[in-house]
Amino acid sequence: MIRNGKDIPNGSVVSTEVCIIGSGPAGITAAYCLQKAGRKVTLIEGSRDYNNNRDASWPDKVLLYNGLADGLFATNEPDFLILPYVNHTSPAWERERIFGGTSTHWGGQSRPLDPITFEKRPGFPGWPIKRADLDPYYAQAAALCKLHGDDFSADSWAATLRAEAPHLAGFDTEMYQFIGGNYLNFATRTFDGQTIGQSPVDVILNASLLDIDHGNGVVSGLRVASMDDATPPQKATEFTVKADVYVLACGAVANARQLLLSNAGNEHDQVGRYFMCHPLATGQVVTITKPYLTNAESRLMGGQMANGRPWTDSNGVKVTGRFSPSAEQQRNHAIGSCWFWSGGGGYYFEMAPNPDSRVRLADTLDPVFGQRQTHITWELSPRDEATYNQSTQLFKTAVNQRKGDVAFASWQSVKSQLVDNGHHIGTTRMSADPTQGVVDANLKVHSLDNLYIAGSSVFAAAGISNPTFTIITLSIRLAEHLNHALGS
Template identity: 25%
Template structure:
C-alpha cells in the first residue's frame, strides 16, 4: 500500500519487521525482495509520488569544498524512486581489481571478493529488466565487426548496459500499491534515530512537510538515503551522543567520493567510418550497450595508480530532429511528460529522411549512430583516492524541519590526475599502434594540477561516508552492511563503498541491497 503521512489517518506510531529509510533504487530493491513474504516492511520516503519543489528544498547542503554538481536536485531527488527518476539507467559491475588488496591506496578496500557479489549482480540486473553485456568482444564479433586488439597488459574493452526502464518507481508502483505486507509512507522524513540503553535503535522520529509527526518501530532498520543524507541523519541523531550514532571513531561521513570526469584527449580517427563501426553504441533486444576503454589491472599494479575508464564523446550532436526524438524516447522510458512535448514532436519530424535513417540504424543495424561531423573527445572517468578529509559533516544552518544541513567538503587528491594522465598516454600509444586514431592529450589539463582541478566534474555518483570494513577502526559498517556499533541498524547503497573503481556505482549498490535482503530474511526467520 502507498500512503502519505497524515493524509488518510492520524496514526502516530508505525510498526514493522523492517523499516527502510529512503525509497530510491536501494530502498525499492529491498522492498521488492520482500513482496509477498510473511514479513512486514515500512518504506519511508521523504518525498511524494511525484517530484515537488518543497521536498527538494530539504536536499540543500552547505558546500565548503570543491564545486559539486550532484548536491543539487539535478543529481538527487526526494521522491518515490529517488535518483532513478533522473538517471539514464547505466549498469556496469565494478572491475575485479577493485575488490583486491591495493596497498598503494593506503586505505582498506572491500572486505570480500567480487565472486561473493556475482549472483547479486545478476539479480540486480533482473530488477532493472535488462540483460547484461556478456563481456569481452562478443558484441562486436556477433555483428561482424573486428574488435580492437589491445595489448591486454595495457588496455581492455568493456560494455555498460542501459536499462530500458530506469525509473524504479514506475516499475514497482503497481506491486507496491497492491501489497499487503509492504507499506510505503510518503512525505515521511526521518529526522532522528533514537537509541536505547542497549545501543540498539529503539525508534525513528518522522516529520512531514505539513507538520504531521509520527514514530516508527521495527526489529531491523535500514538506512538507504544515499551517501550524503544517510551520513547526515546519523550525525544529526545526537540525543545520546554529541558525535551522533555509530561514530565513536569519528568515521561517519568521512571518505566521501564521487567519480572524476573530464575530457582528456582529442581523437582524430584514421578512418572515421571504421571508428564509428567500433565505438557507436549498440542496441539489442531493447537494451543499449555502450563501449568503454579501460586501463588494465596489470598497468594499475605496475604504476600503482587508480582505476580509470573512458568513452568517446562526439562534440557535434545529431540534427534537431534526432535530438528531439532522443529526448522524447527518454521521457517514454521514464514515463514522464515533457513540458515542451508538442514542440519536441514537431522538431522530431522536421527531417523525416534523417529520422528514418536513424530508425533503420537502430532497428536493423542495432546501432545508435553518433554524429559523423565535428570533433571527438576521450572522456575519462576515474575513481578517487579515498581521503578522510573528504567528508560530510553538519552545518550550523537548519532546514525547514529543524535538521542541520549537510556540510559537504569534497576533496580530490592529485593521484586521480596522475592515473588519468597514465591512462590517456596509454590510449594514445595503443590507438597509434592499432592505426585506429591519433590521440592528442589535452596536456594543459592533465599536466597541471591547477587546471585539472578547475576542469574536472563529479558525475552524480556519491559514494563512501559509511564505508565497509572488517573492523570499526577502518569503517562504519561490517561486511554484512550492519553498523559496527548498532546491532539492528543496516546500510544499503553506495555509501558502503570503501573504494569505488571507475564503474557506475548503482549496479553494485543494488547488488549489495539484494544481498542485504537475503541476509535479513535469514535473520527474521530465526
C-alpha cells in the same frame, strides 16, 4: 499500499518487521525482495506526494537539502547540494527528494564493478568481500533490471552485433548495458506485475526521518515527521516507527547526515568520511588526432549493428563500450581506473578515497524541521592527478601502437572543469575493522545490531562502473541476509 505521513496522527506508533528509509533503487529493491520473502515491510520516504513530478519537488529539496558545499565544489559546483551543474541548462541531476529517488532521472548504464575494485592496493583500502561474492547477486540484478543477460564481455557482444572487439594494449574493452526506459523509475516500474506501491509494502510518503533512537547497541525506534501542504511547508505531525530491523537507504550524502544527526555509528569518526564520486570533465579533454579503430571495432564501441543502427532488444536495452586501464596497469602504476570513449571527448575517472573529502553537519538549520544542514567538502588527492597523468600517457602509447594518435588537455585545465557526475560514493564505507569504516560485510552498522545501510555510501572504493547496478545487487544480497537473520 501508499499513504501520506500527515494522515498518521501525532504520537502514533507504526509497527513493522523491517523499516526501510529511502525510496531509491537501494530502498525499493530491498523492500521488494523482503516482501516477496513474506516479510512485513514499511518503507518511508521524506518527500511529499508529487506524482512523479520532479520539478514540483525541487522547492522542498532547496529547503531540506541545502547547506554548505566547499573544497572543489566552491569553484566548480557551489550549488551541488540543491542545484547541480552550475550554468547547466538541464534539470537537476544530482540528488532528488521524490518517490523513486534518483531512479527518476538516471540513464540506466549498468556493469558490475571490476574485480580489482575490491582489492587492497596503494591508495585503495580493499573491501571485506570479493567480486566473486557478488557474482550470484549480479546475475539476479541483471534479471530484475531486465538486462540482456548477465554477460558483459566484449567478445560476446561483438558476436551479437557482428562487430569486432578492439584490443588496446594495457586496456580492457568494457561493455555497458543500458536498462530500458520502462524499468528505470523504481517507483513506477512493475515487479511481478505490480509497482512497489501496489505491493504489500507499506509505503509512507511525506515521512521524514528526524532521529534514530538507539542505546546499548540497538535501535529502538525512529522519530518521523510529516509536512503540511503550505508553501513553504511546515512540520505537520510527528510519529514513531518501531521495527525489528532498520535499513538506511537515503544516498551517500543523506545517509551520513542522518547518522551524524543521531550520533549513530560514529564511534571512530568514520561517518561522512571518504566521500567519492566519478569526477567528470565535460569539455574536450581527449582528442583523437589520427584514427586507430576499424569500422567494425567502432561499431562495437557505439553499440551499433552492421547497418549502423543502434542495437536494442525487446526490453529497450542498449549497449556501448569504453576503454579502461587493465588491473595490471592499475596495480603497476598505483592509479585508479578511468574511462576513455573511443572517439575522444571528456574524461571520467575513479576518485581515490580521501578522509578529508567528507560530509559533516553545518551550523545552519533547515527551515522546516530545524535540523542542522549538510556541510560537504569535496577534495581530490595527488593520486587522482597521478591517475590522470598516467592513464592518458598509457592510452596514448596504446593508440600509437595501432598507428593512431591522441592529444590531451593539462591536468590543471581538467581539474578546473570537473563536476560530480551524480555518483555519490563512500561516507559509510564497508570494512572488516570498525575503526576503518561504518558497516561490516553484511552492511550492518558495526556498533548497532539492527541497523543496516544500503546504497553506494557503503562502497570502500568507487571503481569505474556506474554504481546503481551494484547498489541494486547489494540490496538483493542484503535482503537475503536479513530474511535469514529474522528467521521464521
